[in-house]
Amino acid sequence: MKLTTITAAVLLTAGAALAGEVAPKDVAFNGGAIEASLTGAPGDAAAGAKIMTTRSLGNCIACHEVTALKDAPFHGEVGPSLDGTGSRWSEAELRGIVVNAKMTFEGTVMPAFYKVDGFNRAGDGYTGKAAPADFPPILTAQQIEDVVAFLVTLKD
Amino acid sequence: MTKLTSIRTLAALAVAGSIAFGGVAQADENAELVVNGEITLVTKTAAPDHLKDAMDTIYSGWVFRSDETQAMQADDFTNPGILDAEAGVELWNAVDGTEGKSCASCHGAIEEGMKGVRAVYPKWNEAAGEVRTMEMQVNDCRKTRMGAEPYKYVSGQMGRIVSAISMQSRGEPVNVAIDGKAAETWAKGKELYYTRTGILDLSCASCHEENYGNMIRADHLSQGQINGFPVYRLNNAKINQVHDRFKGCVRDTRAETYNPGSPEFIALELYLASRGNGLSVEGVSLRN
Numbered sequence: 099m100k101l102t103t104i105t106a107a108v109l110l111t112a113g114a115a116l117a118g119e120v121a122p123k124d125v126a127f128n129g130g131a132i133e134a135s136l137t138g139a140p141g142d143a144a145a146g147a148k149i150m151t152t153r154s155l156g157n158c159i160a161c162h163e164v165t166a167l168k169d170a171p172f173h174g175e176v177g178p179s180l181d182g183t184g185s186r187w188s189e190a191e192l193r194g195i196v197v198n199a200k201m202t203f204e205g206t207v208m209p210a211f212y213k214v215d216g217f218n219r220a221g222d223g224y225t226g227k228a229a230p231a232d233f234p235p236i237l238t239a240q241q242i243e244d245v246v247a248f249l250v251t252l253k254d
Numbered sequence: 255m256t257k258l259t260s261i262r263t264l265a266a267l268a269v270a271g272s273i274a275f276g277g278v279a280q281a282d283e284n285a286e287l288v289v290n291g292e293i294t295l296v297t298k299t300a301a302p303d304h305l306k307d308a309m310d311t312i313y314s315g316w317v318f319r320s321d322e323t324q325a326m327q328a329d330d331f332t333n334p335g336i337l338d339a340e341a342g343v344e345l346w347n348a349v350d351g352t353e354g355k356s357c358a359s360c361h362g363a364i365e366e367g368m369k370g371v372r373a374v375y376p377k378w379n380e381a382a383g384e385v386r387t388m389e390m391q392v393n394d395c396r397k398t399r400m401g402a403e404p405y406k407y408v409s410g411q412m413g414r415i416v417s418a419i420s421m422q423s424r425g426e427p428v429n430v431a432i433d434g435k436a437a438e439t440w441a442k443g444k445e446l447y448y449t450r451t452g453i454l455d456l457s458c459a460s461c462h463e464e465n466y467g468n469m470i471r472a473d474h475l476s477q478g479q480i481n482g483f484p485v486y487r488l489n490n491a492k493i494n495q496v497h498d499r500f501k502g503c504v505r506d507t508r509a510e511t512y513n514p515g516s517p518e519f520i521a522l523e524l525y526l527a528s529r530g531n532g533l534s535v536e537g538v539s540l541r542n
Contacts, residue, residue, distance in 0.1 A: 153471075160471040172472040176465050207460040209453070219451045219509045226505035229453070236453060 130202030146248030335486030335538035342418025351402025372423035413493035424537035443525025452509025482539030
């Protein structure tokens with residue numbers, strides 16, 4: 099009886115947490131921007147910095163130079179430097195660019211980090227095999243918010 | 255030693271005259287690839303007409319590699335891929351299959367029979383009614399003339415035999431035909447080149463046309479030219495056939511890849527080869 103109650107409570111909590119997140123297909127763009135946090139809460143900038151330099155996560159520095167992240171080696175040149183990006187863009191605009199940069203920059207090579215449909219030959223990670231029907235976005239809602247929280251700190 | 259020294263000298267001279275391309279100064283842009291001090295390979299030249307709208311100059315992937323990697327390819331004693339090509343010559347001369355024949359039984363010495371072949375492949379085969387890669391032609395011979403088991407499309411043996419064949423065109427300009435009966439396959443390859451794939455949503459052009467010369471993390475993006483294939487890669491310490499490299503590239507866009515030997519990769523190989531028309535076949539090149 100007691101166990102059943104606890105199980106029910108856990109399930110409710112988990113359900114509530116998911117319900118609080120905006121799913122990739124439900125993201126509401128205002129132009130290229132997304133006004134509201136995908137998790138309903140602010141992100142963690144330090145966690146965002148870690149995501150940006152980790153190859154298996156955001157790996158943002160593969161293409162962008164970020165002076166504040168110079169402790170991590172090998173910053174790329176494919177995209178613009180992100181120094182000062184928090185002065186050039188609002189939090190909502192940065193969230194929109196990280197979620198799906200093509201909504202801001204038509205034809206950009208930057209991947210969409212919170213998108214699960216509309217791909218050609220979606221793969222299962224880096225296996226070369228087809229993705230399962232319900233494959234996740236590259237980053238979770240929380241990870242997107244963490245990256246956004248870091249990006250807004252990059253002021254001129 | 256003299257030849258290595260001369261390459262260094264050229265590289266040093268290039269520093270003085272370096273110009274920016276793709277946003278990055280190339281210290282070695284004017285370095286020349288002279289193999290064994292005697293075979294000068296064309297590593298940059300005017301783009302073929304069909305590519306003029308996209309770029310003026312085409313560069314071998316060799317140009318984008320480090321001084322050390324460049325120097326390793328300039329001497330057959332320091333290019334490990336040469337050993338695979340030599341093993342391929344042994345395969346060429348080895349009798350195999352029910353007909354008691356080797357490649358040499360029909361084609362003669364590889365130096366004679368295969369001279370210039372690599373430079374014009376992939377190529378339309380009239381009798382078969384299809385564009386064929388070297389690998390396809392090798393396996394067709396094995397099956398229909400030798401009565402031998404075909405090699406796996408990407409395999410050690412296939413890599414060695416195509417390396418040996420490719421060496422017989424070293425220094426000759428890539429010159430694949432894209433008109434006539436090959437035009438349809440070429441157009442399909444071009445479409446694939448510009449089609450984005452995978453969860454990263456990238457096409458060949460995203461990196462190799464729009465961003466060559468730029469760094470992506472620690473990698474220096476090349477034009478993705480295939481004149482150097484087969485390639486000995488220091489990354490995996492073996493011969494890499496071009497379809498295997500395609501597969502790796504498509505996989506890295508987080509996509510479901512096409513298979514080596516598939517119609518898609520055959521078409522893509524023809525199209526990519528044509529983007530390098532005018533660059534030298536490098537025989538077996540060396541890359542990281």
